[in-house]
Amino acid sequence: MSTWRKAQELAASQGIDALVVTPGADLRYLTGYVALPLERLTCLVLPAHGDPTLVVPALERQAAVASGTDIQIATWQETEDPFALVARLVGDVATVGVDDHMWASRVFALGAALPTADQVLAGSLVQQLRIRKSAEEVEALRQAGLAIDRVHARMSEWLRPGRTEREVGADIARAIIDEGHETVDFVIVGSGPNGASPHHELSDRVIEAGDPVVVDIGGTMPSGYCSDSTRNYVAGGTAPAEYLEAYLVLEEAHQAQREHARPGVTAESVDEVGRSIITAAGYGDLFIHRTGHGIGQETHEEPYIVAGNDLVLEEGMAFSIEPGIYFEGRFGARIEDIAVCTADGLEVLNNTPRGLVSL
Structure with missing residues (x-):
């Protein structure tokens, strides 16, 4: 029909x-x-x-x-x-x-x-x-995930000390098209203190050795379906110890949310699983946004993975899992995958390394 x-x-x-x-x-x-x-x-x-x-x-x-x-x-x-x-x-x-x-x-x-x-x-x-994707729609999202993963896999070509966020962002934008997208929807390159702003715009800040860098990118495929994935990098040098400690907590929270999300659980419970881990580690006030959003022909659509949303997840529902920890004025980190509920579990559509990547 x-x-x-x-x-x-x-x-x-x-x-x-x-x-x-x-x-x-x-x-x-x-x-x-x-x-x-x-x-x-x-x-x-x-x-x-x-x-x-x-x-x-x-x-x-x-x-x-x-x-x-x-x-x-x-x-x-x-x-x-x-x-x-x-x-x-x-x-x-x-x-x-x-x-x-x-x-x-x-x-x-x-x-x-x-x-x-x-x-x-x-x-x-x-x-x-x-809100419930067909098999054809899931395949379109799967291809979008593979395409944006290929861009993240090439990050070492562009991200290095001495370049500005804007220069790196321009290279990423070209790669998003080269790797199969029809349009570039957004490119976030948040270096150092700019990484503490989840929706940071590209700036002329020069990336320094040891800067943690949040790279959140996405586009729309010829199918009309969107990609969205966030990974974290350090361009030369060593990231601050406090950042590395927080990042381990973020990885734990993200993994717990991936393992929890499936048909039959509520959207708000996915948020709570990760938020409780981050809060217990002392970073609760630094997780300043919802865990995720639905995705399909729009980057942001239902279902929203947020406290207060008692929607029960069902097969075919696709959404991001993206907890974050942000130290205002210093640095930030966010790990984001797109996932889709299967008949009895969860398929994660982004599979580049989730750990901090040193370039």
Whole structure:
């Protein structure tokens, strides 16, 4: 069954008469079309009963057809009101579900075009489908994991004292493409004190001998599925003793989380297993983020591996396991793998060395 038919059935079961989905991962998932997020409206109109329609500007019709989508396409001209077209396709309904990332201007315009319909967020509906990966999706994530592993395996080509984070990051970005990705989504090279900022941007800081360096990288494959992996390096010299002590704790926590995660346990329990080890060692206040996030056609999606999320993990759920310890102003470390729940366990999709790598 096609993904849009599954979404259609879910919408009907939840009392949503039609879905309107604009460019983004949900649209790609439901239609196969990677639409540009232009000022001109593109959207999927998916009624709870009946055939869907992909609404595109006339100048984008060829691109939509080339995507291979099996959904009928309706176009609108520059001088036409696309929301009037959407309203005709939706018809006289009580409830319309809109995707979570629809621009506010479009939400208001759609509301004006359908004044008697209630609008509700439908992102969680599509996430119910996206959160459990099929065998084909798992294979796509597996290939993404292999591709980003190949980049980490080449780190000695670029990471060395005397180079700036920005110079190293540029080399990594080229390698992400060279190793099979379609786009580079992010490159984090956090050296020395910059490693204490989990989402550090590349800077002109010169990497020094003995600096611990956090390298967190990811991209999107031609399949549309994402990679994300973090490893830790020391470029020449010896890392500080306090860092090495904390790193051993981080390795222990990461291993415990990998061994614990499987179908039947809760997302929050995976977080707690690692956090308790880090806290017992005296670093609890230095683990400043959740353990992980789901991954698929977006780098961050459900399920989130965080305290308070009592979601029970199931086969096909894919997510990161990435505990971290951060000493503000000094250094930091994070170990990150992507993993997917199998029928009775866990498959880890990143397998480069997790220990501190000396270059």
